[in-house]
Amino acid sequence: MAELTATRTRPETPPVMPPRGRRRLSDSDSFLAWIFLLPSVVYIIGLVALPFGLAIAFALSDVSAGDPSYDWAGLDAFRRAFDDPVFWQSLGNTFIFTLVSMVLIVVLGKVLANILVADFRGKWVVRFLVLLPWTTPVALSSVSWLWLLDSIFSPIDWALRNLGLIEANMYWLGKPDLAMASVIAVHVWRLTPLAAVIMMAGLVSIPKDVDEAARVDGAGFWRRMFEITVPLTLPVMAVAALFGAVLTFTDMAVVYVLTRGGPTNSTQVLASWAYIRGIEGGDVAQGAAIALFLFPLLLAAAVLILRAVRRMEVR
Amino acid sequence: MVPEVLQMTDAEAAKLRRHHERRHRAGRVFVYAAAATAALLAAGPFVWSGLTAFKLNADLYNPAHNPFAFNRPPTLDHVLFLFGDTQFGVFVWNTLWVGLLVVAITLALGLPAAYSIARLDRPWSGWMGVAIFFVYLVPPTLLFLSLSRLVVALGLQDSTWSLVLIYPTITIPVSVWLLIGFLKSIPKDIEEQAMVDGYSRVGAFVRTVLPLVFPGIVAVVVFSFTLTASEFVYALAFISPTGEKPLSTGVPTELIRGDVFFWQSLQAATVLVAVPIALVFNFFLDRFIAGFALGAVKG
Numbered sequence: 348m349a350e351l352t353a354t355r356t357r358p359e360t361p362p363v364m365p366p367r368g369r370r371r372l373s374d375s376d377s378f379l380a381w382i383f384l385l386p387s388v389v390y391i392i393g394l395v396a397l398p399f400g401l402a403i404a405f406a407l408s409d410v411s412a413g414d415p416s417y418d419w420a421g422l423d424a425f426r427r428a429f430d431d432p433v434f435w436q437s438l439g440n441t442f443i444f445t446l447v448s449m450v451l452i453v454v455l456g457k458v459l460a461n462i463l464v465a466d467f468r469g470k471w472v473v474r475f476l477v478l479l480p481w482t483t484p485v486a487l488s489s490v491s492w493l494w495l496l497d498s499i500f501s502p503i504d505w506a507l508r509n510l511g512l513i514e515a516n517m518y519w520l521g522k523p524d525l526a527m528a529s530v531i532a533v534h535v536w537r538l539t540p541l542a543a544v545i546m547m548a549g550l551v552s553i554p555k556d557v558d559e560a561a562r563v564d565g566a567g568f569w570r571r572m573f574e575i576t577v578p579l580t581l582p583v584m585a586v587a588a589l590f591g592a593v594l595t596f597t598d599m600a601v602v603y604v605l606t607r608g609g610p611t612n613s614t615q616v617l618a619s620w621a622y623i624r625g626i627e628g629g630d631v632a633q634g635a636a637i638a639l640f641l642f643p644l645l646l647a648a649a650v651l652i653l654r655a656v657r658r659m660e661v662r
Numbered sequence: 663m664v665p666e667v668l669q670m671t672d673a674e675a676a677k678l679r680r681h682h683e684r685r686h687r688a689g690r691v692f693v694y695a696a697a698a699t700a701a702l703l704a705a706g707p708f709v710w711s712g713l714t715a716f717k718l719n720a721d722l723y724n725p726a727h728n729p730f731a732f733n734r735p736p737t738l739d740h741v742l743f744l745f746g747d748t749q750f751g752v753f754v755w756n757t758l759w760v761g762l763l764v765v766a767i768t769l770a771l772g773l774p775a776a777y778s779i780a781r782l783d784r785p786w787s788g789w790m791g792v793a794i795f796f797v798y799l800v801p802p803t804l805l806f807l808s809l810s811r812l813v814v815a816l817g818l819q820d821s822t823w824s825l826v827l828i829y830p831t832i833t834i835p836v837s838v839w840l841l842i843g844f845l846k847s848i849p850k851d852i853e854e855q856a857m858v859d860g861y862s863r864v865g866a867f868v869r870t871v872l873p874l875v876f877p878g879i880v881a882v883v884v885f886s887f888t889l890t891a892s893e894f895v896y897a898l899a900f901i902s903p904t905g906e907k908p909l910s911t912g913v914p915t916e917l918i919r920g921d922v923f924f925w926q927s928l929q930a931a932t933v934l935v936a937v938p939i940a941l942v943f944n945f946f947l948d949r950f951i952a953g954f955a956l957g958a959v960k961g
Contacts, residue, residue, distance in 0.1 A: 390830065398809050476704055477700055484891050486911065487932040494714070502710060502729035544947070597801030600895070641804055
């Protein structure tokens with residue numbers, strides 16, 4: 348690609364040379380900066396910025412599956428969304444899912460990263476097994492979990508029954524609290540490996556001599572962990588937290604496959620509610636209005652986390 | 663005639679050594695136990711999926727049966743069903759070529775963009791980098807309503823090509839962000855030297871920077887492919903004919919018919935998809951980590 352650009356730009360050398368001397372176009376930084384950036388910017392404007400604007404336009408209209416013609420409707424769709432208690436429930440659930448998952452993902456990811464950088468035999472196999480949840484397409488792993496949490500044939504229930512811990516099955520996805528816990532568990536299971544990989548990147552970038560110096564000075568495992576490793580890898584932990592938050596916050600596949608938001612909307616999140624309203628319910632305007640709520644919240648979270656990272660790096 | 667003080671030290675040293683050995687051994691045991699627990703928690707569902715895939719219906723649908731053992735002889739029927747009576751092969755092929763094309767597009771657009779932002783210091787470089795990262799935060803759940811209109815307008819509805827067109831919206835922002843970090847970690851002198859030696863800016867980029875940024879490119883390829891393979895919302899919204907679907911939507915729609923779940927075949931599909939991707943990812947993991955360390959940590 349870059350080679351193409353190079354051969355393409357050379358014949359376009361302007362006939363009149365700039366007065367300061369011989370400069371080819373492929374040497375002009377300001378020209379190249381634009382040419383290099385242009386394809387990405389055009390692509391993003393065309394397929395993200397414009398559709399984003401269109402989503403806002405939809406939210407301010409009365410477009411529905413039955414009547415696709417565009418009519419201005421002001422804030423009607425928002426009013427309809429706000430009047431529905433399910434919207435507020437979804438908003439609350441989205442926050443609970445994201446916060447709880449994020450904390451668990453960061454803590455468990457840190458633990459997992461420490462295990463994976465240790466030296467032991469069979470490390471290759473362990474790393475392969477640990478990566479599985481992240482590399483599996485989320486729809487497929489969610490289907491696996493649906494069977495794992497089945498109301499009748501769940502092996503977890505079978506084990507608990509045979510250990511004498513429960514009398515009847517748990518109905519993991521049938522009771523509001525258990526369903527929430529199940530959805531969170533699947534998110535955490537799926538995203539912890541990614542967080543661990545990101546944090547391993549932080550661990551390997553700690554200069555070896557710092558750790559060795561602390562070891563020589565007699566600092567134990569926990570002391571080294573909390574006075575060296577954690578402070579030095581805080582930025583990368585924040586990056587892991589950001590990825591965990593974004594991927595949980597915007598994901599609808601886990602909820603959609605496991606519970607479809609049920610029982611009685613107790614696991615409904617904004618993303619799945621927007622889909623159910625906008626596509627399955629045919630109310631495109633309301634779906635767009637609900638989905639629009641995802642962006643400012645994500646933006647706020649991202650700005651907070653990135654600012655925290657920057658402050659840590661300055662120090 | 664050994665002085666008493668030194669004798670004490672000998673004894674103490676031996677004691678200390680024993681103490682350290684014991685602690686060391688305890689540490690080893692702990693590491694192995696922790697690694698085994700982590701592997702079991704992560705891969706347990708897959709092991710169980712693998713078992714399920716070979717079970718007869720009479721074995722599977724009996725709540726009294728031990729779900730971790732074969733109570734009836736294992737069968738290959740459900741795996742053969744997956745290959746013979748569903749379009750599993752087509753889904754795999756679709757995911758593969760969409761993923762590879764999307765990765766190629768991502769690199770073709772993302773590498774120059776990242777280089778432009780990281781190296782060709784323009785007044786707008788800083789905020790352009792931030793802006794591109796924030797694009798990553800615009801979730802598919804927000805865009806799929808308008809993008810499905812766009813896909814229809816372009817005549818790409820119900821075609822796998824719609825995914826090739828749209829997936830780079832997910833992969834380009836995050837890849838550019840990662841690549842900026844990698845590029846910043848390469849000393850500027852290297853290109854400047856190449857340019858002094860007579861290469862143009864573009865020539866220096868191709869001949870000196872690209873080889874050095876290779877770990878970063880590997881990280882981006884692996885990460886983009888994984889994101890593409892697991893994408894669900896767009897694939898669900900754009901494509902309805904079975905033969906055009908990728909794995910993530912094709913397998914569930916073919917093997918969940920109304921309330922009837924073809925559980926064994928579903929589990930077989932999950933394991934068959936999960937294992938190769940994880941193997942490839944594991945193969946490149948060290949590069950990925952090295953790349954991420956350069957990109958996210960030092961970037």
